[in-house]
Amino acid sequence: MTDYDTAVARYFEAWNATGPHALAKAVAAAWTEDGGYTDPLADVRGHEQLAAVIAGAHERFPGFEFRQLGSADGHHDIVRFGWELVAPDGSAPVAGFDVITLAEDGRIRSVLGFLDRVPTAA
Numbered sequence: 001m002t003d004y005d006t007a008v009a010r011y012f013e014a015w016n017a018t019g020p021h022a023l024a025k026a027v028a029a030a031w032t033e034d035g036g037y038t039d040p041l042a043d044v045r046g047h048e049q050l051a052a053v054i055a056g057a058h059e060r061f062p063g064f065e066f067r068q069l070g071s072a073d074g075h076h077d078i079v080r081f082g083w084e085l086v087a088p089d090g091s092a093p094v095a096g097f098d099v100i101t102l103a104e105d106g107r108i109r110s111v112l113g114f115l116d117r118v119p120t121a122a
Contacts, residue, residue: 029107031109083097
């Protein structure tokens with residue numbers, strides 16, 4: 001497993017963590033203390049705000065799981081990968097593509113997220 005794969009695996013562990021303690025621990029393992037996350041719906045920095053965004057996704061999509069699509073690709077301290085949000089029935093109403101920048105310790109400094117597929121409002 002490459003450093004890129006390790007960072008991406010920790011990223012998904014954080015996004016799939018449930019419960020405040022497990023989520024805080026996973027976020028701290030994946031991101032630097034001042035790490036950030038920016039996508040069309042959020043622009044946050046720091047472990048507390050990161051955990052709040054992830055908890056909000058779980059509230060909106062209970063029982064769903066984030067999964068990586070394909071392999072991670074990277075160079076220098078930058079990694080890109082696709083993902084989808086999978087429902088308990090196996091459907092994936094949300095999908096996207098993220099680009100992360102890594103710190104020297106292998107944790108995430110920043111995430112730039114793009115949403116490729118989102119559910120339409122009923």
